[in-house]
Amino acid sequence: MNPTSPQPASPGANPTSTPTAPASGSGRRMGHLYPRVAQYLVDNPDSPLKVRQITQAIGAPSSGAVFEVLKKMAAVGYATHIRDPHHRFQITPAGIAAAGTLPPPAPRGASSGARSRSGKRKPVTRPNGELYLPRKLAGGTDIEVLRRLRAAQMPVLLYGPPGTGKTAMVEAAFDDLLTVAGTGDTVVEDFVGNFIPLPDGGYEYVYGPLVVAMRDGRPLLVDDATLIPPRVLSVLYPAMDGRRVIHLTAYRNERVEAADGFYVIAGHNPGVHGAVLTEALASRFGVHIEVTTDWDLARRLGVAARAVAAAIDLNNELAAGTVTWAPQLRELLGFARLHKTLSLATAVSNLAGRAPDHDREAVIKALATHFGTTVTALSLGPQH
Incomplete structure (x- = not known):
């Protein structure tokens, strides 16, 4: 079958006008681009607009640069950021009132990955x-x-x-x-x-x-x-x-x-x-x-220290080639959630059961060593 001349439907594009020539290099700076983006949102306040639609309408050189401006507007309450699943933005009353002026700087330490007073990076x-x-x-x-x-x-x-x-x-x-x-x-x-x-x-x-x-x-x-x-x-x-x-x-x-x-x-x-x-x-x-598992992070996120120690031993065995599987951060976070939801013994048994059949014996041995108890994979028992 050869479909004939259908119109393309782009999940990330909704062009409403012919793109104009790119602005000059100075237009890449937020101080020059922000008023144009803000004014377009003010002129079209009735519905959320896609990034590409705004970029084409104002003739901006980069949708990435426009997206950065829009995110800054959303961060200070000048625009609403909607994900459905595409990124769309709509002007807010505060944004209308402030149109033509640059947004205030973000609060100290509010940017992604900013440091807290303790010196640690914020989530x-x-x-x-x-x-x-x-x-x-x-x-x-x-x-x-x-x-x-x-x-x-x-x-x-x-x-x-x-x-x-x-x-x-x-x-x-x-x-x-x-x-x-x-x-x-x-x-x-x-x-x-x-x-x-x-x-x-x-x-x-x-x-x-x-x-x-x-x-x-x-x-x-x-x-x-x-x-x-x-x-x-x-x-x-x-x-x-x-x-x-x-x-x-x-x-x-x-x-x-x-x-x-x-x-x-x-x-x-x-x-x-x-x-x-x-x-x-x-x-x-x-x-x-x-990218390896951050063991300190696992402990900070509530994973029992003995589970982390067992995982480290198993990862050393993985590096040596004696096993083909070892728990990583994903499995350890699942361990912590199950520990909190049911019990520590259940979380240990479940971690043993997550191991592949050919590595399960080694995983059970490591868990038994660090928890000082007999370990079996999580399974159903007889009827009550």
Whole structure:
């Protein structure tokens, strides 16, 4: 079947006017861009507006820069930030009253990853509402470093065991993030989009997350990238290199150019069955960062010290190759929640049961050593 000439429906775009020529370089500074963004919201107060729609309407050079202005407006109450799941903004009465003036500076220490009086970094809220505690990296924090690398257009490959917090870190760093969850069944259409059937029997082309991220100047996380077949991943390469352009061969050979702010991050879980880090993929990422479980953080988040000690021993065995699985932060946080909800003994038994069959004996031994008791996997008993 060959669908004919359907109109594209982009989940991240709603163009309402023809883009004008980009503003001068000085327009990139917030002091120049903010009044234009604010005035457009004031002139269109009746409904939330998408970032790309605002960018095109005011002829701004970058949707990423417009998004930063909008977030600053929302932070001081001048705009309402709506995620449904796209980022949309609507002017507030306070924003209307303040139109034409720059927003006041954020309260001291209010920015993402800001330091508290104790010197520790404050948590950053992820899109799902959970808090992320920044970790040290390259003289700063992981959040700060990822944002600097995005500004420098240096793609990052995060690698480490599943459950160490790779995805959480990226979500905390970029609240305009789009994600492709990689599997062995991921296809090119999962990146670029595809035709979908309509109730009336027709078809329309819906753009995929790669296209939306390129056009809106947003970051794209390719999670579990090394599970995706290499021939599929190659769709990313022209978007990431100096060309920063792809062509939608399945839809009119449409040309898609990357806007400022577009950025690619990938996650890799070494040792996971089916994960293959090819030279072609590794070479596209100029920065490789290992992400391991933060044991101190696990303790701070309420994980029993004996559970952390057992996990450390098992991770040492994992590094030595004597086991193929060891608890990471994800499993330890689940342990803490179950401990609080039911009991410590139940949490220990459940952690034993989460281990793969071929590693369960080693996990039970480590748990028994540190908890000083017999450990069995969580299972049902006889009827009462």
